[in-house]
Structures are given as C-alpha cells and as structure tokens.
Amino acid sequence: DAGVIQSPRHEVTEMGQEVTLRCKPISGHNSLFWYRQTMMRGLELLIYFNNNVPIDDSGMPEDRFSAKMPNASFSTLKIQPSEPRDSAVYFCASSTGVSGANVLTFGAGSRLTVL
Amino acid sequence: AQSVTQLDSQVPVFEEAPVELRCNYSSSVSVYLFWYVQYPNQGLQLLLKYLSGSTLVKGINGFEAEFNKSQTSFHLRKPSVHISDTAEYFCAVSPRDDMRFGAGTRLTVKP
Numbered sequence: 001d002a003g004v005i006q007s008p009r010h011e012v013t014e015m016g017q018e019v020t021l022r023c024k025p026i027s028g029h030n031s032l033f034w035y036r037q038t039m040m041r042g043l044e045l046l047i048y049f050n051n052n053v054p055i056d057d058s059g060m061p062e063d064r065f066s067a068k069m070p071n072a073s074f075s076t077l078k079i080q081p082s083e084p085r086d087s088a089v090y091f092c093a094s095s096t097g098v099s100g101a102n103v104l105t106f107g108a109g110s111r112l113t114v115l
Numbered sequence: 116a117q118s119v120t121q122l123d124s125q126v127p128v129f130e131e132a133p134v135e136l137r138c139n140y141s142s143s144v145s146v147y148l149f150w151y152v153q154y155p156n157q158g159l160q161l162l163l164k165y166l167s168g169s170t171l172v173k174g175i176n177g178f179e180a181e182f183n184k185s186q187t188s189f190h191l192r193k194p195s196v197h198i199s200d201t202a203e204y205f206c207a208v209s210p211r212d213d214m215r216f217g218a219g220t221r222l223t224v225k226p
Contacts, residue, residue, distance in 0.1 A: 035216075042219055100146065101164075106160070108157060
C-alpha cells in the first residue's frame with residue numbers, strides 16, 4: 001500500500017486566495033482525520049470522518065475552513081479566504097474502525113505558507 | 116474531556132545515554148495511550164501503544180513505555196539512544212476515535 005497520500009506537499013499562496021488540500025486514505029480505512037501543526041499550538045485535530053460522514057468538526061477554527069469526504073478514497077480541506085495565520089503543516093491520517101484503539105497512519109503533510 | 120501534557124519541550128542527551136520522555140494525561144474515562152515519533156519533514160509514525168494488559172509496553176527501535184494509572188502517566192524510555200533517535204516525540208490519548216496529542220518533546224541526541 002502506498003500509505004496516506006497528501007497533495008500538494010508544499011503550497012505558497014497570497015492572502016485572500018482559496019487553498020484546497022487533498023488526501024487519499026489507505027484503502028480499507030474508514031476513518032479519516034485532518035490535523036494542523038504549528039509551533040505555537042502543536043498538533044490540533046480539526047475534523048474527523050467515519051464512513052465518509054463528519055463526526056466532529058469542533059476543531060475547525062472558523063467558517064473559512066471546510067472539509068469534505070465525497071467518497072471513501074478522497075477528502076479535501078479547503079480554506080477560503082486564506083490568511084497568513086493559516087500558515088502551518090496540515091496532516092491527514094486514516095485508521096480502521098471507530099475504536100480508540102486503532103492506530104493512525106499519517107500522510108507526509110502539506111506545508112502551507114500564506115503571504 | 117481528555118488532555119495530554121508532555122512535561123519537557125526539549126530533551127538534549129548524549130549518544131548511548133538513557134532517556135525518559137514524560138507524559139501525563141487526564142481523562143474522565145478509560146483511554147488508550149500512544150507514543151508517536153516525527154522525523155524532520157515527515158508525518159507521525161507509531162512507536163508503541165497501550166490498550167490493556169501489561170503496563171509495560173515495548174515498541175519499535177528499542178523504546179518502551181510504562182502505564183501508571185495511579186499517577187496518570189505514560190512515560191517513554193530508552194536505555195541507550197542513538198543519533199538517529201533525534202526527532203519530535205508525541206504522546207497521545209484516545210478514549211474514542213478522536214486522538215488528541217500532547218505538544219511534543221524534541222529529543223536531540225548529541226555525539
């Protein structure tokens with residue numbers, strides 16, 4: 001298996017532009033998570049899905065952020081409009097089942113820089 | 116609600132010395148506990164996990180952790196570190212399927 005695949009790996013954009021980050025989970029995994037990592041706040045859970053349904057989006061910072069999972073093999077995290085404080089590394093992770101015992105497999109991350 | 120506190124943000128240590136990275140958690144329910152490692156410019160990888168049973172858990176790369184319920188701790192240890200162990204280490208707690216991470220401890224192994 002190729003693991004969790006994220007794109008783009010790096011994105012530099014200007015304030016006000018729309019940003020779309022993409023994630024392909026491991027085949028057979030039915031839970032998908034989006035995390036944001038910054039120096040100031042560490043690793044924050046933004047949202048997670050189970051069987052393509054959003055379960056908890058309480059970590060999404062504000063309405064500028066949205067996430068979708070239209071099918072079991074694809075998810076997007078969108079920021080519109082983007083702001084400099086959104087600069088961070090965004091990780092997608094997937095796991096099997098809904099038990100807390102399940103291990104997360106992380107992608108390599110998408111490093112976003114908003115100028 | 117559950118939370119994770121990693122007591123040291125940075126731990127410098129010399130090669131072949133022992134190391135302990137400290138983690139405390141709080142939760143109103145039973146939890147599963149994990150340690151992940153992040154090498155530069157990579158995603159997180161699982162080191163070890165505690166689900167139930169023996170409180171001493173062994174992981175990859177010679178790491179182990181001990182679950183202490185009375186002290187609500189899950190400290191990570193390695194008897195002899197290598198240069199290649201230089202990385203960021205995250206403790207995590209998972210009562211359900213939403214895993215929460217600590218702030219991380221940067222382990223730097225010096226020659």
